[in-house]
């Protein structure tokens with residue numbers, strides 16, 4: 001079916017405020033009488049707090065309050081598992097944990113005051129490596145994590161936060177069917193999301209003693225619930241006001257400093273702003289979990305995979321509080337199966353406590369980790385079998401009717417078509433010069449689920465206002481929702497405005513994340529618009545003028561004191577039987593003298609549903625892909641003994657405009673998604689296969705297999721030297 | 728006491744000697760368009776023009792701007808009309824979350840002032856100090872190319 005508005009390439013009509021500087025992000029919110037909060041953080045990875053003396057800081061001119069654990073309620077917070085104190089009480093568990101917090105009239109004074117807080121520590125034995133942490137006798141990060149609210153039941157060791165397991169068939173029997181068995185181990189690094197906006201929040205108590213919140217948080221309704229618990233206040237006393245968010249990528253869903261800002265506001269009777277310095281982000285944000293992944297695969301002589309066991313050890317850090325899923329684990333663990341039909345499968349993810357930075361969710365949580373291992377492993381198996389890596393993949397790709405280990409069932413499988421599209425566009429079969437290699441990798445990503453409200457109202461001038469509770473994280477979702485409403489109601493894009501509700505308007509909403517908004521927000525907007533359309537028709541019929549303009553209809557209703565409006569609450573509980581495949585080809589050159597890897601060109605092919613806005617869609621592909629490139633080649637929070645040494649964006653390298661390779665994107669469109677007009681999702685589709693595609697290309701170019709990310713020149717150089725030495 | 732002109736408006740103000748130009752703009756003058764990302768001169772979110780030259784205002788002291796002219800993102804549009812660079816960033820998808828955008832458009836304006844028709848390599852060279860985590864930069868390059876074309880017309 002042809003659409004008028006859906007499928008049109010609209011620019012960011014919703015973004016005039018962003019190019020003029022008028023957009024007010026949380027850090028820009030300024031209120032009369034507002035003061036600044038700053039946190040003092042632990043310099044030690046594991047220690048008993050012997051004494052805190054804030055008296056000298058309290059006496060500084062301009063300082064209004066200093067709070068320590070003794071001044072805030074003794075409760076634990078989290079997104080799913082509640083194991084984190086508001087301020088460290090008796091004990092610190094990682095370098096960067098908050099110990100005290102200051103409110104001052106001026107941000108610089110607040111920061112200065114931190115130096116006047118005296119804390120005496122008694123250092124405790126610490127554990128940093130997840131493999132060490134699960135040994136008998138390892139130092140315990142928490143004595144009894146099973147007692148925490150939201151803690152999963154299974155706990156093979158007190159330092160295990162959670163175990164996530166996916167199974168198909170009988171893996172032991174499967175390995176007995178195999179002619180050959182291969183096992184390899186891979187490592188991925190600790191990496192921050194790299195959003196340019198550090199966490200920021202403003203809290204004010206209004207004249208009704210309601211808590212007004214402005215925060216860089218993408219799930220306002222969940223935030224309200226979490227705050228209600230953390231502040232020990234009924235939800236009705238809390239209002240979250242939506243602000244644009246300066247990049248999320250999975251990182252902006254927790255409470256972060258908000259409870260402390262509240263307590264400072266309560267004590268000082270002033271609005272309080274807390275903005276993290278980027279250094280604090282890098283030492284105590286909620287970055288992507290580092291992993292150690294062991295892949296073991298049984299294959300028949302003709303290259304059919306019959307069994308696989310994949311085990312991921314995730315270094316989760318000192319608290320589980322940042323993980324939002326009920327499993328308190330990373331769903332991406334299921335990607336240990338890759339895009340393949342494997343009859344006997346056991347995939348396990350262990351989230352392990354250590355005395356390091358607590359980790360959280362990051363764009364397609366767990367998938368870049370698992371797919372780096374899985375898709376590198378596939379090429380290593382192909383090499384051992386003497387098979388072409390593409391051929392090994394082809395023989396094992398998922399097909400219609402297959403079930404995934406996470407319980408999803410698949411139809412409309414376009415794995416082969418997507419692979420073929422990437423190969424064709426990348427000139428896969430063409431000869432290449434010496435020192436140049438090509439690598440392929442695949443992945444797939446679900447279409448997210450959740451629940452969202454949309455309200456539509458016909459204005460007397462004949463336009464429509466769409467009200468939603470989803471903040472703008474930058475994806476362009478607001479424009480997509482306007483397009484959906486305009487399409488349904490036969491309006492132009494300019495005739496649909498968007499209005500953001502505070503958390504007072506709706507009951508609940510799952511917010512932004514997990515590749516869900518086009519689906520859940522889109523369907524909510526679609527159905528609300530359909531309802532409004534019916535009302536408009538009924539009204540026109542009543543007026544006796546079936547083709548009356550929207551303005552006439554709205555005005556007629558207004559004369560009777562009525563407004564035409566409709567609300568829809570869309571709740572997608574289970575995943576549709578579709579997914580989105582990605583196939584990517586990296587072409588790289590390796591400099592034998594330095595080990596430097598240059599990505600010469602990159603091809604990405606995506607199996608997608610109806611594209612609502614091609615510009616925004618492509619933007620998601622490109623943005624995710626370059627994050628994948630950074631993860632592959634440069635991003636790493638380097639740590640030693642629990643201390644992160646890359647504490648600025650100068651040391652924690654993100655890709656720059658000069659790092660982007662020539663890119664070819666291929667779209668395999670198949671209108672079968674669960675979203676409005678059969679859309680799927682795209683936000684998390686491009687990031688995960690990038691690293692293994694590059695690793696496979698490096699191996700093809702110079703014969704060196706890098707099994708730990710990032711693939712730095714240094715690692716490639718030493719691996720080349722090593723190989724020379726051996727031959 | 729320092730005197731500075733910001734987006735054509737003269738200001739006289741008392742600032743502590745340690746105040747950065749970025750904090751002075753955001754906090755003392757209430758111009759929150761310029762953003763703080765890295766705070767150490769790496770990301771470019773705080774880019775402003777000082778006497779027409781691009782600087783990172785997070786690592787410049789406010790006193791350093793005494794007697795000089797500052798242009799921020801708030802000063803690019805003339806009489807409600809967006810600067811061609813701003814319009815191009817909207818049309819060509821040059822931003823997503825928009826937190827880097829004030830710095831990007833100020834830097835891009837300075838680029839086109841210096842080199843009206845930059846090559847792709849010149850764009851990448853000039854914009855090297857402006858990080859963007861959302862777009863992957865492809866559409867930033869396209870936006871600047873579009874703005875250059877527009878200026879040519």
Ligand code: FES
Pocket residue numbers: 762763764765766767768769770771772773774783784785786
């Ligand atoms: S905030 Fe100034 S360069 Fe990053």
Ligand code: FES
Pocket residue numbers: 196246247474821822823824825826827828858859860861862
């Ligand atoms: S648009 Fe988000 S960082 Fe550039």
